[in-house]
Amino acid sequence: MKAAIDIGSNSIRLARSDGLALSRITKLADGLEKSGKLSPTGVADTIKALLEFRELTAGCERVTAFATEAVRKASDGGEFVALAEKQCGLKIRVLSGDEEARLALMGAVKPEGAVTVCDLGGGSMELISSKDGVTPEYAESLPLGVVVLKNRYRGDYRALINDAPALVSKYKQKPTYPLVAIGGSACTIAAAILNLNVYDKTKINGMLISAKDLDGVLPMLMSKHLKTLRPLCAKRADTVAYGAIILGALINVLGLDGFTVSDSGNLDAVLNQA
Numbered sequence: 001m002k003a004a005i006d007i008g009s010n011s012i013r014l015a016r017s018d019g020l021a022l023s024r025i026t027k028l029a030d031g032l033e034k035s036g037k038l039s040p041t042g043v044a045d046t047i048k049a050l051l052e053f054r055e056l057t058a059g060c061e062r063v064t065a066f067a068t069e070a071v072r073k074a075s076d077g078g079e080f081v082a083l084a085e086k087q088c089g090l091k092i093r094v095l096s097g098d099e100e101a102r103l104a105l106m107g108a109v110k111p112e113g114a115v116t117v118c119d120l121g122g123g124s125m126e127l128i129s130s131k132d133g134v135t136p137e138y139a140e141s142l143p144l145g146v147v148v149l150k151n152r153y154r155g156d157y158r159a160l161i162n163d164a165p166a167l168v169s170k171y172k173q174k175p176t177y178p179l180v181a182i183g184g185s186a187c188t189i190a191a192a193i194l195n196l197n198v199y200d201k202t203k204i205n206g207m208l209i210s211a212k213d214l215d216g217v218l219p220m221l222m223s224k225h226l227k228t229l230r231p232l233c234a235k236r237a238d239t240v241a242y243g244a245i246i247l248g249a250l251i252n253v254l255g256l257d258g259f260t261v262s263d264s265g266n267l268d269a270v271l272n273q274a
Helices: 040-056 069-073 077-088 097-107 146-153 157-167 169-173 184-194 211-221 231-236 240-254 266-271
Strands: 002-007 011-016 021-025 062-067 092-094 115-120 125-130 138-142 179-182 208-210 258-262
Touching: 002 040, 002 266, 011 040, 011 266, 021 040, 040 077, 062 069, 062 266, 069 077, 077 092, 097 115, 097 125, 097 138, 097 266, 115 184, 115 240, 125 240, 138 169, 146 157, 146 240, 157 169, 157 240, 169 240, 179 184, 179 240, 184 208, 184 211, 184 231, 184 240, 184 258, 208 211, 211 240, 211 258, 240 258
Parallel strands: 002 062, 062 092, 115 179, 179 258
Antiparallel strands: 002 011, 011 021, 115 125, 125 138, 208 258
């Protein structure tokens, strides 16, 4: 049995080849944009989750752990990796931006042929375009992850709605291919639209979300009562509206009617590597 662990900016996720999948919200990137360092609380929560995941992968013949934008960017990212490896007994690889883009493209559930994958995380948003769906021809990463946006706008959703078109304007230069969104925010938005009581990736993979769908669900995602209205969104209640706003701006700037969602991404690509 194999396993992979994705140490992200907002969450840490485990996938095993027997189908087990777990996610823990840790907000490792909380405050990173201002301080340049990882959140101390996020570090402690990530270490706690890694210890839990270590127990769940004890019998695996291969465990691959990797970190992305937050650890790559933080001035104390190297210190975090050393601490995590010492306390958890895991070797952690910090992916480069190019590696992260390639894995996002490889792991996403997507249509045949030309495609653009949007990887919306906690610390950044990457767009990766490919004519054949395999080889990246365009990749651009911007610091527009949901934790970054939350720290920057602090609940002022109207200000973000006004700023978002300019924030994503650099993406105008990419080819106009069908768009697939991966990451916890996109999946949570899909689950909110479907009003799922229990998360079901088979209902999420390939789901089409239109601009109209985003506009319709946004007031609820911004509501202080989101946890009650959509209990499945509770763990991301403080960040998911930022994701919906930035994705809405993205499809507008690209001239698209919407995007499809993929529950699969980097983690699945790493898990399935030979």
